[in-house]
Amino acid sequence: MADFFFEDFIVGEVKTFGSHTMTEEEIVTFAREFDPQPMHIDAAAGAKSVLGGLAASGWHTCAIMMRLICDGFLLRTAGMGSPGVTENNWLAPVRPGDTLTLRRTVLEARTSKSRPEMGLATFRFELVKPDKTVVVDQTCVIMIGRRNPGARLA
Amino acid sequence: MADFFFEDFIVGEVKTFGSHTMTEEEIVTFAREFDPQPMHIDAAAGAKSVLGGLAASGWHTCAIMMRLICDGFLLRTAGMGSPGVTENNWLAPVRPGDTLTLRRTVLEARTSKSRPEMGLATFRFELVKPDKTVVVDQTCVIMIGRRNPGARLA
Numbered sequence: 001m002a003d004f005f006f007e008d009f010i011v012g013e014v015k016t017f018g019s020h021t022m023t024e025e026e027i028v029t030f031a032r033e034f035d036p037q038p039m040h041i042d043a044a045a046g047a048k049s050v051l052g053g054l055a056a057s058g059w060h061t062c063a064i065m066m067r068l069i070c071d072g073f074l075l076r077t078a079g080m081g082s083p084g085v086t087e088n089n090w091l092a093p094v095r096p097g098d099t100l101t102l103r104r105t106v107l108e109a110r111t112s113k114s115r116p117e118m119g120l121a122t123f124r125f126e127l128v129k130p131d132k133t134v135v136v137d138q139t140c141v142i143m144i145g146r147r148n149p150g151a152r153l154a
Numbered sequence: 155m156a157d158f159f160f161e162d163f164i165v166g167e168v169k170t171f172g173s174h175t176m177t178e179e180e181i182v183t184f185a186r187e188f189d190p191q192p193m194h195i196d197a198a199a200g201a202k203s204v205l206g207g208l209a210a211s212g213w214h215t216c217a218i219m220m221r222l223i224c225d226g227f228l229l230r231t232a233g234m235g236s237p238g239v240t241e242n243n244w245l246a247p248v249r250p251g252d253t254l255t256l257r258r259t260v261l262e263a264r265t266s267k268s269r270p271e272m273g274l275a276t277f278r279f280e281l282v283k284p285d286k287t288v289v290v291d292q293t294c295v296i297m298i299g300r301r302n303p304g305a306r307l308a
Binding site: 030033034035036037039049050051057058059062063064066067070074075079080081082083084085086087088089090143 | 190191193213216218224233234235243
């Protein structure tokens with residue numbers, strides 16, 4: 001039984017969840033499998049790139065964000081999957097030693113007319129470093145089961 | 155020395171590249187690390203979910219797409235990183251045994267006024283199954299070095 005349902009996500013609410021510290025080994029391991037561009041697997045190549053040093057693949061950063069979303073609240077939420085991401089900006093390089101925290105803002109919440117058992121919540125997810133630098137800024141829609149389907153069709 | 159520069163990406167061009175066949179093992183391994191929602195790690199939970207069976211994390215699908223982008227052309231291109239994704243839709247579940255091919259459409263190509271050594275190409279990337287089902291549809295901007303910086307500032 002989930003702890004959180006659609007009704008628990010209040011538009012405007014901002015919360016932070018968890019943290020993850022990146023290691024060089026995990027950055028290189030992910031990149032070798034999924035995104036073997038030189039700046040993600042080799043420090044010298046990274047130094048010569050626009051990233052100015054070895055930096056994680058943007059897709060690795062998104063995957064880390066997803067893990068923080070899961071551990072922060074989604075695994076305890078009546079989640080029903082996601083249709084997609086409407087925007088994802090990689091704003092700053094993520095390097096070995098960087099500690100990333102998830103910041104979640106509820107942008108929008110609307111019930112589904114065709115599927116009254118669920119609602120659609122639009123979140124802004126950001127990964128933030130201790131110095132307040134935002135490294136990724138994403139807008140994502142998640143389908144979430146309602147606590148009392150049919151109680152209201154706002 | 156790269157084979158492909160900004161000038162080689164022609165608006166309207168559509169090409170397909172490579173393929174990857176998903177295994178249950180890799181779906182579960184990725185999900186356990188980054189997206190341990192029940193429908194991505196357990197077949198019985200998947201069957202009860204909106205996905206109708208075990209299915210890959212959307213972030214895994216994006217990572218596979220990135221690998222096909224790298225192997226298809228990006229590792230031979232004067233790529234300079236990506237500012238982000240303007241849209242990413244997960245349209246259909248990706249299951250063990252699914253073979254995914256990358257389809258690339260060049261949507262837009264513009265030179266940078268502030269940085270004449272590069273251009274910005276906007277791509278539509280899709281992963282397509284043999285039955286033509288599109289499982290992910292993404293619009294992504296990639297910064298690409300110009301062959302002859304300064305030759306024209308269109």
